[in-house]
Amino acid sequence: MITFYRNFALGSLVMVILTACLLTIGHKKSQLATSLFPARDQGLVWKTSVEPEQPKGKTQLSLRNEVGNIEYDFVLDPEQRFPYTHYSIYFVDAIQTSLQVDLTRYQRVSFNIICDPKNVLLFTLFSFDDKVTDLKNLVTRRVSSTAVTCTQSWTKVSIALDDLETPQWWLSQYGFDYSEKGYRLDKSMGFAWVNSLQSPANTLSNVKLTDIQLSGYEPRTIYAAIAVCVCLWVLFFVWQLRRYTRVLTREIRTRVKDDQPLMAYKKLFIEPQKDKEKDALLRYMATEYTNHDLSLDAAIASLNINRNKINDILKEELGLTFTTYLNKLRLTEAARLLTESSHVNVSEIAYAVGYNNVPYFNKLFKQEYGCAPKTFKTLYQSKDPL
Numbered sequence: 001m002i003t004f005y006r007n008f009a010l011g012s013l014v015m016v017i018l019t020a021c022l023l024t025i026g027h028k029k030s031q032l033a034t035s036l037f038p039a040r041d042q043g044l045v046w047k048t049s050v051e052p053e054q055p056k057g058k059t060q061l062s063l064r065n066e067v068g069n070i071e072y073d074f075v076l077d078p079e080q081r082f083p084y085t086h087y088s089i090y091f092v093d094a095i096q097t098s099l100q101v102d103l104t105r106y107q108r109v110s111f112n113i114i115c116d117p118k119n120v121l122l123f124t125l126f127s128f129d130d131k132v133t134d135l136k137n138l139v140t141r142r143v144s145s146t147a148v149t150c151t152q153s154w155t156k157v158s159i160a161l162d163d164l165e166t167p168q169w170w171l172s173q174y175g176f177d178y179s180e181k182g183y184r185l186d187k188s189m190g191f192a193w194v195n196s197l198q199s200p201a202n203t204l205s206n207v208k209l210t211d212i213q214l215s216g217y218e219p220r221t222i223y224a225a226i227a228v229c230v231c232l233w234v235l236f237f238v239w240q241l242r243r244y245t246r247v248l249t250r251e252i253r254t255r256v257k258d259d260q261p262l263m264a265y266k267k268l269f270i271e272p273q274k275d276k277e278k279d280a281l282l283r284y285m286a287t288e289y290t291n292h293d294l295s296l297d298a299a300i301a302s303l304n305i306n307r308n309k310i311n312d313i314l315k316e317e318l319g320l321t322f323t324t325y326l327n328k329l330r331l332t333e334a335a336r337l338l339t340e341s342s343h344v345n346v347s348e349i350a351y352a353v354g355y356n357n358v359p360y361f362n363k364l365f366k367q368e369y370g371c372a373p374k375t376f377k378t379l380y381q382s383k384d385p386l
Contacts, residue, residue, distance in 0.1 A: 004247045008240055015236050019229045026225025032105060032216035036089065037209070038068055044101065044214075046089040046190065058202065061085040070209040078201040087207070090126065090138070090190030098135055100128050100187040103161060106216035109191065110158040115150035116206045120198040123148050123157070125164055128187035132174045143170045144183045147196060150207070161185055249379040252369060255335075277305050278313050289329040290354045296322045330354045331368045334361070338377040346373045 058077035076083040129142040144164035350361035
């Protein structure tokens with residue numbers, strides 16, 4: 001049994017390590033990270049667009065760089081009521097046709113930005129609207145945005161994709177109620193960085209962008225890892241329980257075999273003793289152990305041997321005290337009855353071997369054989385363990 005416990009501890013350690021590895025892998029797999037720029041994920045192909053393509057009055061945007069950093073300059077015409085510029089990326093397929101992309105598995109978009117001078121831009125999501133969007137006229141894309149402050153120092157911005165709002169001017173232009181601000185992430189068409197009403201007019205503004213990334217959390221991956229771990233632990237414990245049962249069965253049969261010389265139903269072989277007291281004591285206990293009233297005091301009275309002498313004889317002969325030896329005889333006989341009697345219940349056996357208290361008998365039996373009497377009976381009478 002010690003070998004079993006040692007192997008069980010080693011197996012448990014291996015399972016803990018395996019569980020930690022699986023959960024770590026599941027956690028990493030659940031963390032979604034897709035780079036749009038400067039590295040480009042092959043699953044999201046995009047092109048750039050600027051507005052206006054040609055200057056409108058003084059309003060213009062000039063793209064300066066798209067290597068490492070996206071860099072552009074823009075100027076707003078103070079004479080125009082709502083001057084408009086943007087740098088955008090829009091999703092396309094292999095033949096460069098405008099594409100609708102499902103971004104519902106992502107929760108956030110992040111990027112690094114720097115502006116000179118300080119500016120307030122609008123980060124905008126373009127999405128397909130079933131009521132108004134015409135793929136031949138991209139101006140009809142639904143616009144949803146949030147304001148971003150950028151300064152002359154690099155700033156990392158992280159925006160929740162479900163925290164954008166469709167502006168009232170767009171809703172009014174296409175006949176929507178102002179409350180209809182929802183948009184479809186499963187039909188995303190691209191992103192844009194747009195000037196706001198707080199952007200400086202008649203001033204050359206410079207913007208740099210880099211490290212544009214989509215991130216999210218896919219719980220199904222970690223749930224799958226947890227499910228696999230639970231299944232592995234269940235299988236491990238079932239396997240260990242079967243091994244424990246086999247080991248315990250073998251140990252029980254070995255114990256019963258080893259205890260045969262103590263079984264009272266067999267003739268007690270005692271070598272010729274010069275000491276009649278020793279012979280009398282051993283024979284007395286071998287024949288009287290089923291007596292419920294048997295005790296050390298009863299043995300003293302019956303054999304006329306003093307207490308110290310009885311204990312000295314048993315310790316010298318068997319290495320046991322009177323009570324320990326008495327319980328050994330009773331439990332050994334109980335084990336024999338359990339192995340041979342299929343219809344006798346535990347309480348009857350307890351009474352037959354000298355115990356009036358069944359719970360106490362069960363406790364002593366479990367201490368002696370490592371399992372309850374009913375379990376002992378089932379294991380012993382089962383087929384030979386593999």
